[in-house]
Amino acid sequence: MKRKVYQIVFSATLVVVVAAFLSAIFFVNPSSSFAASGKKKSSAVARISAVEHTEVQIKQLQGTLNITEDQKELWNKLTSVMRENAQEMDALTKNMAENTKTMNALEHMKLHSKITEVHLAQLKKLIPPFEAFYNSMSDQQKNIIDMVFRTGEYGKSKRK
Numbered sequence: 001m002k003r004k005v006y007q008i009v010f011s012a013t014l015v016v017v018v019a020a021f022l023s024a025i026f027f028v029n030p031s032s033s034f035a036a037s038g039k040k041k042s043s044a045v046a047r048i049s050a051v052e053h054t055e056v057q058i059k060q061l062q063g064t065l066n067i068t069e070d071q072k073e074l075w076n077k078l079t080s081v082m083r084e085n086a087q088e089m090d091a092l093t094k095n096m097a098e099n100t101k102t103m104n105a106l107e108h109m110k111l112h113s114k115i116t117e118v119h120l121a122q123l124k125k126l127i128p129p130f131e132a133f134y135n136s137m138s139d140q141q142k143n144i145i146d147m148v149f150r151t152g153e154y155g156k157s158k159r160k
Helices: 002-027 031-037 049-064 069-102 105-136 139-152
Strands: none
Touching: 002 139, 049 069, 069 105
């Protein structure tokens, strides 16, 4: 009986250690390899800000969805929350990027936990205006936005 309990505890501990190790690998800052090599990031590797990314998404969605006059107010509320979230994320990542060079592995994990918590809070804030906007959409618009969420591809849909 003791041996079975030991085997279960050992297996569970092994799973936790492997999960923590893999998490640490995935959360490692890729820019450290550039710093160690003394090379600068190429423009292809450089990240755009959350604000820039959000503005691109807003323009793509707006062009794809053909938002009606009746939907403008709901759309503006949604985009306002999207922009607020992007500004908040940019401020958070800028502040944290300044401190990552001196962080140890545990601090990195805590950092990524905090970022995840912020993402969750932002999603909770985004869902109500998105739901109101989604409910105002025509079936054709819903099909378009559903496809965008499934595939990540923006573009003009085929009209009937």
